[in-house]
Amino acid sequence: MTPVLFERLLIIGAGLIGSSIARAVRERRLVRTLVVADQDPAVCARVRELGFADEVTGNAAEAAREADLIIVCVPVGAMGAVAAQIGPQLKPGAILSDVGSVKGAVMSVMAPHVPAHAHLIPAHPVAGTECSGPDAGFATLFENRWCIITPPEGADETAVERLSSLWRAMGADVEVMDLRRHDLVLAITSHLPHLIAYNIVGTAADLEEDMASEVIKYSAGGFRDFTRIAASDPTMWRDIFLYNREAVLEMLGRFTEDLTALQRAIRYGDGEKLFDHFTRTRAIRRSIIEMGQETDAPDFGRLAAEKPRHEQS
Numbered sequence: 001m002t003p004v005l006f007e008r009l010l011i012i013g014a015g016l017i018g019s020s021i022a023r024a025v026r027e028r029r030l031v032r033t034l035v036v037a038d039q040d041p042a043v044c045a046r047v048r049e050l051g052f053a054d055e056v057t058g059n060a061a062e063a064a065r066e067a068d069l070i071i072v073c074v075p076v077g078a079m080g081a082v083a084a085q086i087g088p089q090l091k092p093g094a095i096l097s098d099v100g101s102v103k104g105a106v107m108s109v110m111a112p113h114v115p116a117h118a119h120l121i122p123a124h125p126v127a128g129t130e131c132s133g134p135d136a137g138f139a140t141l142f143e144n145r146w147c148i149i150t151p152p153e154g155a156d157e158t159a160v161e162r163l164s165s166l167w168r169a170m171g172a173d174v175e176v177m178d179l180r181r182h183d184l185v186l187a188i189t190s191h192l193p194h195l196i197a198y199n200i201v202g203t204a205a206d207l208e209e210d211m212a213s214e215v216i217k218y219s220a221g222g223f224r225d226f227t228r229i230a231a232s233d234p235t236m237w238r239d240i241f242l243y244n245r246e247a248v249l250e251m252l253g254r255f256t257e258d259l260t261a262l263q264r265a266i267r268y269g270d271g272e273k274l275f276d277h278f279t280r281t282r283a284i285r286r287s288i289i290e291m292g293q294e295t296d297a298p299d300f301g302r303l304a305a306e307k308p309r310h311e312q313s
Helices: 016-028 041-050 060-064 076-089 104-113 157-169 179-205 209-217 221-230 234-243 245-267 271-290 298-305
Strands: 006-012 031-037 055-057 069-072 095-098 123-125 146-149 173-176
Touching (some): 006 060, 016 031, 016 041, 031 060, 041 055, 069 076, 076 234, 095 104, 095 123, 123 157, 179 209, 179 221, 179 234
Parallel strands (some): 006 069
């Protein structure tokens, strides 16, 4: 049995990630007291109904006073305001972390509000679904998924290890990475694919009415998968693109150049170039499967993914 890792954990924001952390921590008994804070009274009421927290409050600042670890699970654009609210309340030795998909911006907006006697250790669990809200979370979300820890220079090693231990205890594989490196890597693996998905689905929506209805009617794997990604939380993704704009624009520029090269190959009938490119990209898919980040089950594992969650646990 995993020992208690923190006496008091405060999770701010009870969406998909926050509620999944709460469920994972509670199921594994990783903390003595689990507190969930959310500014939305309806969300707080629902968390109480679901029963995955020991305490539920709308006052994050008050809840932060006695917390040993605070994990901020709100959109990136709101993290600075949350840090300003709770920063003065952090006790000596407290660890403040987050789950944002952008790390450089998180560090810049949160760090000014963190007192010297506390530790700011940003983190990013690379896991999620297109669903949101306290009902969307589940305890196994982080199992066999990466959590990237991005401590600032000179960060307390003990604090980094304590945070890492919690993520490992929730089933995640932990990697420590530089802030800028993280933002570039996630720009190509997560942010750009979402941007492409939003764009393709938006293009379909802008087609003539009769064609748009046919696109929806005859959607198969490719377009259907894009719509899943494009159904992700609009507020969260708006903030991600705004706060990681430099890395996203850099990767978007490279993508545009490669797309133009494929366009040229199609225009001039260069089948060899197309075949070579598709062969190389197919190998990437195999590498992802070999690393355990995806399954080679039929239909891209969709049938397994669509099983009720209680059947997957």
